[in-house]
Amino acid sequence: MATYKKRGYKPANKEEQQLDENLHSTTAEVFNTLDAGASKTEQWVQRNQKAIIGVITALAVVGLGYLLYRQFVLEPKEVEASNEMFVAQQYFDAAVNSTDDKESLFNLALEGADGKYGLLEIIEEYKGTKAANLAQYSAGMAYINLGKYQEAISHLEKFSSDDAVLGALAKGNIGDAFAQLKQPEEALEYYVKAFNHNKNDFTTPMYLLKAGITALELKQYDKALGYFEQIKEQHENSEEGRTIDIYIGKAENMK
Incomplete structure (x- = not known):
């Protein structure tokens, strides 16, 4: 237990004096060690300053690059893909509701028509978008209806949804x-x-x-x-x- 020493306190005997000196010596060693550690850290920072700044700069560039990519590439791509998906999905829905022309309508949904992308082209051209993911599901279902089961499995396995x-x-x-x-x-x-x-x-x-x-x-x-x-x-x-x-x-x- 630590004891409070009054100002002007003097050790009562040699044993207590020795203990007091040991305490001061240990305290000094601790601070010297801390000073040495701090000095080594400062030296390391100075030696590696360029590398540290480079890493920080790289992280900032990556973060900024992702934001710019999302704003100027990914988001416009999502809109464009959704617009293309609208036409392909119309063919798909018409095929589902048709009673006599299912095969040709499912093929139009897959391959596209009149200069518009089909599901397969949307998957290829707009990888990473929500529309391309949904196109995987619709393509899989189209192939099931066409009796092409291996192709259906291939597309449905690539579809991901938490719905x-x-x-x-x-x-x-x-x-x-x-x-x-x-x-x-x-x-x-x-x-x-x-x-x-x-x-x-x-x-x-x-x-x-x-x-x-x-x-x-x-x-x-x-x-x-x-x-x-x-x-x-x-x-x-x-x-x-x-x-x-x-x-x-x-x-x-x-x-």
Whole structure:
């Protein structure tokens, strides 16, 4: 415990005098060490001043460059890409709603027409934009409708979205494409990703059911039963939930 020493204090004996001298000596050494450390730091800064300034300047240039790129390149590019996407998406929507001319309309959506970009050109010319990302999804869906499942998988796998429904649909449609290619293991993998993407009463029971049916095909009966029971317990009021007892009974009989 430290003690307060009055002004003019003198050690009572030699032992206390020696202790006091040791204390002063230790304190001096500490300050000398700190001074030496500070001096070395100053010397290092002086020696490397140009490099330090260079790094700071480089960081400032990178930051400024990104801001300028975003303002003068990326944002105008987003607007331009969205304008191009409007026409391609119109062809896509017309194909979805058409009853007799789907194939040609989906091809127009993919390839473009009348000097306007199609989905494939938007993906290539406007990489990194939101429009190009959405074009990946639309292109994937167009290829599914055209029966070109490998191309569909390629585009849908490149699509990224945190949206509760659209993100799940992208994964689920990859599962559908693998199912059409007679690859049930891969289909099941993506159905699981689809129903786990977001818990809701639309996509979750839909892909739980597809996962269960695919698991039955793979003779994974316990897994299939688990998917079906999850629909009954958590999504009983969904469209899939209305007939889920039939699938539960089928899975139980096949075990």
